Amino acid sequence: MSEPIPVFDGHNDILGHLATSDVSDPVTAFLTGSFPCHVDLPKARAGGFAGGMFAVFCPSPKKPDGTLPPGMAFDMAPLPLDLVPAQADAIKQISLLYRLQAAGALAVCRSTAEIKAAMAAGKIAAVLHLEGVEAVDADLQFLDVLYAAGLRSLGPVWSRDNIFGHGVPFNFPGSPDTGPGLTDAGRRLVEACNRLGILVDLSHITEKGFWDVAEVSTGPLVATHSNVHAICPSPRNLTAGQLRAIADSDGMVGLNFATGFLRPDGAWRTDTDIEIMLRHLDAMIEAVGETRVGLGSDFDGAMLPAAIGSSAGLQMLIEAMSKHGYGEALIKRLAHGNWLALLERVIDR
Structure with missing residues (x-):
């Protein structure tokens, strides 16, 4: 494989990383690579990062002592987030996304045709994603506004409860079966997403919430950035039953590069070998099939293996797949083809 294989990635947090810095x-920082991050224009070009779901994540408020939730330490009980500050944060990050588009750094895409056109033109194809929907009101009026702004993917919860459902904690080891699932408002949200053509992301939701979505949704079950619980017993990862349900719905799972969701010991260590990423990919492919697995890096939202480092290191993973015995056709499906096929079935209207 002489030419870099383009990667369409299931999840990154660069918008929030820049907006809260x-x-x-x-905008200039993204264009020039002058700010420490996993995704910027120079790194994307170096690593073949061709696009993906760009998350809008609204952080929890400060604690009573004035401190913010710790970074990679992962607060065990993030404070709830109210509607008004969440909407302000979401608007700020979506504005940044459109300023990046105006500067020529990327193209905001509302359909797979637009994604493919952007990739063919050498522009980063950005699909707007909302990670945790605290910015959406119970009547779902702001959901219509966000859809008009380009929203095509959302996760009902981050690892924090809201009016729509309940999220898993970051403790380790642990089961994703940690509490209630969707509320009545959450069920209405899923129904609205099905009607509009918005992907429903099941990463971060409780196992009960996962099954609630499976009951309500008419769309495929998708976890954009989660791994295999049998290998790494984090509540953020998927059980065998959840993986079977994803396969049965012709859904999708994206490999999360976060070391604490990869390693059997759950440790947050940069000296994590790429081999463990391949173990998860092997298990995912065995569980859901070759056409239902992709990458969901969690760039700018998690600690990565040093061998990857950032989006500039994506071809290291591609090369490791090849050495592991994956053929070029399979690698292309994992790198971008499966995501594009999934999105075509969900967001194209």
């Missing part, structure tokens, strides 16, 4: 000009 103290960098004075986030």
